[in-house]
Amino acid sequence: MSQFIDPKIVPKAKLYTGEEIPFVGMGTFGSDRFTPEQVSAAVGGAIRCGYRMFDCAACYGNEAQIGDVFQAAFDEGVVERKDLYIMTKVWNDMHDRVEESCRKSIADLRSDYIDLFFIHWPFPNYHAPGCDVDSRNPDSKPFSPERFINTYRQCEALVEKGLIKSIGISNMTIPKLEAVLPMMKIMPVACEMEIHPCFQQQELFDYLVAHKIQPIGFMPIGSPTRPERDMAPEDVADIQLPQMKAIAEAHGIHPAVVALKWAVQRGQIPIPFSVHEMEYVSNLKCTTEDPLTEEEMAIIATLEKNNRLVKGQVFLWEGAKDWHDLWDEEGFIVQ
Numbered sequence: 001m002s003q004f005i006d007p008k009i010v011p012k013a014k015l016y017t018g019e020e021i022p023f024v025g026m027g028t029f030g031s032d033r034f035t036p037e038q039v040s041a042a043v044g045g046a047i048r049c050g051y052r053m054f055d056c057a058a059c060y061g062n063e064a065q066i067g068d069v070f071q072a073a074f075d076e077g078v079v080e081r082k083d084l085y086i087m088t089k090v091w092n093d094m095h096d097r098v099e100e101s102c103r104k105s106i107a108d109l110r111s112d113y114i115d116l117f118f119i120h121w122p123f124p125n126y127h128a129p130g131c132d133v134d135s136r137n138p139d140s141k142p143f144s145p146e147r148f149i150n151t152y153r154q155c156e157a158l159v160e161k162g163l164i165k166s167i168g169i170s171n172m173t174i175p176k177l178e179a180v181l182p183m184m185k186i187m188p189v190a191c192e193m194e195i196h197p198c199f200q201q202q203e204l205f206d207y208l209v210a211h212k213i214q215p216i217g218f219m220p221i222g223s224p225t226r227p228e229r230d231m232a233p234e235d236v237a238d239i240q241l242p243q244m245k246a247i248a249e250a251h252g253i254h255p256a257v258v259a260l261k262w263a264v265q266r267g268q269i270p271i272p273f274s275v276h277e278m279e280y281v282s283n284l285k286c287t288t289e290d291p292l293t294e295e296e297m298a299i300i301a302t303l304e305k306n307n308r309l310v311k312g313q314v315f316l317w318e319g320a321k322d323w324h325d326l327w328d329e330e331g332f333i334v335q
């Protein structure tokens with residue numbers, strides 16, 4: 001019998017709507033390393049170990065298989081739909097057909113409704129899954145607040161229709177948020193963004209918290225086994241840093257788990273991925289016991305290295321300089 005962590009003792013984040021959600025979820029992006037069946041088997045195992053939150057996406061290509069394991073868990077009486085917090089995202093090629101994308105995810109995930117529905121990227125720039133990072137789509141365009149709000153309005157309509165409970169944004173920047181937040185009728189409850197010890201995004205984190213938008217940190221362990229095409233020579237391996245290793249040793253845990261404890265104690269919801277039961281159990285359990293000390297939290301705060309791993313090159317448009325243009329680093333929207 002697998003180890004069971006009572007979902008009641010997993011810490012909760014309170015959204016501006018008053019809803020309380022688990023402070024850790026499971027990522028489901030198998031990339032080209034794991035098949036949809038391997039990922040969905042892990043989701044099935046994770047539900048039985050006490051996970052209640054899952055980060056899915058239409059473009060991960062595995063929602064139908066994950067839906068099968070959700071259905072099995074409902075049929076076997078392991079959980080009811082209301083016990084799960086299911087997140088998914090509309091991919092860039094469906095920004096004009098958001099309802100169609102949402103209805104497909106709902107059908108695939110066998111879930112009646114989506115708890116939190118994200119706009120995966122803030123522009124409709126499409127690329128084929130797994131394509132070369134240097135490939136460019138000639139139809140790609142820079143960010144446009146009007147185009148984004150057109151997509152966002154479709155999400156607002158989904159809330160009104162009861163297809164989704166809340167809206168999320170992802171891969172945003174402060175200048176983009178400044179442009180679009182005033183136009184929204186229903187505020188987003190959360191922003192999914194890359195966060196790990198060597199990439200803490202403190203300014204954006206603080207901005208979100210000030211606007212009552214919950215940060216959700218993707219690649220919380222620094223995605224140590226991401227495909228080679230997503231690795232750059234300057235990238236730092238968070239869990240190899242001597243400070244992370246020393247803290248791990250002091251607690252008798254893996255440095256990956258230190259990164260997750262840090263995430264929860266700092267205030268972002270981590271969504272670690274693993275298909276290995278031993279790992280995904282410790283990733284949930286670590287939030288319920290043996291917290292890091294204030295000194296350890298302070299040490300990890302110093303590990304910031306501005307090391308963005310998801311650079312987003314494949315979304316660049318004609319005339320863009322390089323991937324830095326996607327992230328508005330000078331404080332204005334790069335056109």
Ligand SMILES: NC(=O)c1ccc[n+]([C@@H]2O[C@H](COP(=O)([O-])OP(=O)(O)OC[C@H]3O[C@@H](n4cnc5c(N)ncnc54)[C@H](OP(=O)(O)O)[C@@H]3O)[C@@H](O)[C@H]2O)c1
Binds near residue numbers: 055120193223254
């Ligand atoms: N919104 C977005 O644009 C976006 C972008 C990227 C990711 N995401 C989401 O974020 C999730 C997580 O990102 P990610 O999978 O790239 O990175 P990650 O969670 O930082 O790293 C995952 C890898 O860490 C290792 N690992 C996990 N738990 C471990 C443990 N307890 N001990 C040791 N090693 C452990 C596993 O390696 P092994 O498999 O080798 O064991 C696993 O493949 C994705 O699945 C996806 O849901 C969202």
